[in-house]
Amino acid sequence: MVKKALCEECGNEIIIPDDSLVGEIITCSTCGIDYELVKVEESRVELKEAEAVGEDWGE
Amino acid sequence: MTLGLVYDRIRVEEKELIESAKSRGIDLKLVDTKQEYIDIHDEKEKLEEKYGTTVLIRCVSYFRGFSVGACLENKGIKVINNTKVLQICGNKLLTSLALVKAKIPTPKTMVSFSLEGALESSEKLGYPSVLKPLIGSWGRMVVPLKDRDIAKAMIEMREEMSNPLDKIYYIQEYVDRPPRDIRCIVVGDEIVSAIYRYSPPDDWRTNVARGGTVEPYPVNDEFEDLILRTSKAVGGGVLGVDAMESKEHGILIHEINSTVEFRGAASVSKCNIADEIIKYALKLDRR
Structure with missing residues (x-):
């Protein structure tokens, strides 16, 4: 079953790729907002707005 | 053994590490640091149950990765890289x-702690030189100082920032x-x-x-x-x-x-x- 979630910003239906893992960033194809995948279950997908890049981010 | 991978964001690299561990049949513990807390008094065995006996620190945030690593290392759990390496x-x-x-061999580098000191060190290095933040990656806030006016403007901007680390000026020769x-x-x-x-x-x-x-x-x-x-x-x-x-x-x-x-x-x-x-x-x- 294709997993989907609604974009809180623009209402677009975001398709969650099958190989997605919790912690991965999913981008809304309509408005470009980045979400972090928080939970993936059979019937439910939970997203939250992704953190902005921090000063200490990197390698 | 159990291998751990602590992260705060899953990037291509983490996916490949997970895939590789899976293909080797390793019991991989995945821990998102943002969803956890650590009781620093916990016994090693308890931490190992959650984090594994050897742990790859893969946080995109330097301070998060370092802090988790320090907590685990303190109980004798092996972390990659160890916190001394992470710190350096x-x-x-x-x-x-x-x-x-x-x-x-490394580029000539000077460090200073005030606007005056930073300007003097950039004069000594000659223009152009390169101002870098002490912490950070991906080339963020790395600025070529092409002449004294730009150097002064950039350093004055850094003086206005609230993070004390931004007021330590690490300037390198332009190679x-x-x-x-x-x-x-x-x-x-x-x-x-x-x-x-x-x-x-x-x-x-x-x-x-x-x-x-x-x-x-x-x-x-x-x-x-x-x-x-x-x-x-x-x-x-x-x-x-x-x-x-x-x-x-x-x-x-x-x-x-x-x-x-x-x-x-x-x-x-x-x-x-x-x-x-x-x-x-x-x-x-x-x-």
């Missing part, structure tokens, strides 16, 4: 000090080099990949995160010796060592990354970098 590589000044101590640098992925005592990274057309920085392109770099014995000495100078482990080809001084080491991103290198490397890292973790766990 996560701070450009500490990295430069380690390189100078080990007599590794005359081709529009590329070299990224080496070192795992233990082996270079598993070496690539040229080319600047994108609209930028002078070579970071793949900024759109730079890559191609394999032919490693010779002399270069290998330098890179492995560099790795040893900061404590070893899994590292991304960055080198420049100075037209005047030959190869110079300018940065070492301790939570190395390797998607660029993986795209042109024959070896499976993620798998080399997993093999290294297994070897360390058995020690």
Whole structure:
């Protein structure tokens, strides 16, 4: 079953790729907002707005 | 054994590490640091249940990764990289000090603690020079100081920032080099990949995160010796060592990354970098 979630910003239906893992960033194809995948279950997908890049981010 | 991978964001690299561990049948504990807390009084065994007996620190946030690593290491759990390495590589000044101590060729660097000191040091280095933040990556806040006016403006801006680290001025000579640098992925005592990274057309920085392109770099014995000495100078482990080809001084080491991103290198490397890292973790766990 294709997993989907609604974009809180623009209402677009975001398709969650099958190989997605919790912690991965999913981008809304309509408005470009980045979400972090928080939970993936059979019937439910939970997203939250992704953190902005921090000063200490990197390698 | 159980291997742990702590993260705060799943990037291409983490997916490849997970895939590699799975293909080896390893019991991999995945821990998102943002969803956890650590009781620092917990016994080692309890922490091992959640984090594994050897743990790869893969947080994109330096301070998160370092803090988790410190908590685990304090109870005797092996972390990759260990916190001494994370501390040195996560701070450009500490990295430069380690390189100078080990007599590794590196760009001329000065550090100062005020507007006046920063201007004087940039005058001494000559223009252009390069102002870098102590902490940070992907070329963020790295600024070429082309003349005194720009230097003054940039340093004055940094003086207005609230983070005290922004008021420590790490300024390096501008190295005359081709529009590329070299990224080496070192795992233990082996270079598993070496690539040229080319600047994108609209930028002078070579970071793949900024759109730079890559191609394999032919490693010779002399270069290998330098890179492995560099790795040893900061404590070893899994590292991304960055080198420049100075037209005047030959190869110079300018940065070492301790939570190395390797998607660029993986795209042109024959070896499976993620798998080399997993093999290294297994070897360390058995020690």
